[in-house]
Amino acid sequence: MKTIERRSTCPINYSVEIFGDKWMLLLLRDLMFNGKNSFLEFRASDEKISSAVLTEKLNILLNEGIVSKVTSPKNASKFLYLLTEKGIELVPFMVEFLNWGSKYNPDGGPKSLLERIKKNKKKAITELQDKLRSQQHAYTENRINAF
Structure with missing residues (x-):
C-alpha cells in the first residue's frame, strides 16, 4: 500500500497531500x-x-483512516467503503465546496441537498453526518451479528 510522504508538519500541507x-x-x-x-x-x-x-486513492483513504472497508452483507466477495468518523468530519468542508461550485456552475449539483443547505446549512450538515454515521453503524452491526 502506498503511503504519503509528508513534506512538512503544516496542517494545510497535510490536508493538501491527502485531498x-x-x-x-x-x-x-x-x-x-x-x-x-x-x-x-x-x-x-x-x-x-x-x-x-x-x-x-481508496488505499490512501483507508491508510489515513478516512474510510473503512467492510464485506458486503449481500455479497461476501464484494467490499464496501464507508466513511469513518474522521471522514464524516469532512462533511462541512465538502458542503462548502458544493455550495461554491453550485454558485458558479448552477447547472450541476444535487438540487434537493442544495435547497436544504440554503434553507438551513447547519441542519443539513448535521442530518447528512447523522445519516453517514447510521450507515457506518448499520454495517458494523451486521458484521458483529454475523459472528
Whole structure:
C-alpha cells in the first residue's frame, strides 16, 4: 500500500497531500452525497476514474483512516467503503465546496441537498453526518451479528 510522504508538519500541507487532487474530492462526493460505496459504483461515476487510480486513492483513504472497508452483507466477495468518523468530519468542508461550485456552475449539483443547505446549512450538515454515521453503524452491526 502506498503511503504519503509528508513534506512538512503544516496542517494545510497535510490536508493538501491527502485531498490535493480531483479524485479524492470526487470520491468523497460520491461517498457523502451520491450514496456510492463500492468499487464498481465509484468506477461508474461520470468522471471515469481508472481502476488503478481508484485502487490507489481508496488505499490512501483507508491508510489515513478516512474510510473503512467492510464485506458486503449481500455479497461476501464484494467490499464496501464507508466513511469513518474522521471522514464524516469532512462533511462541512465538502458542503462548502458544493455550495461554491453550485454558485458558479448552477447547472450541476444535487438540487434537493442544495435547497436544504440554503434553507438551513447547519441542519443539513448535521442530518447528512447523522445519516453517514447510521450507515457506518448499520454495517458494523451486521458484521458483529454475523459472528
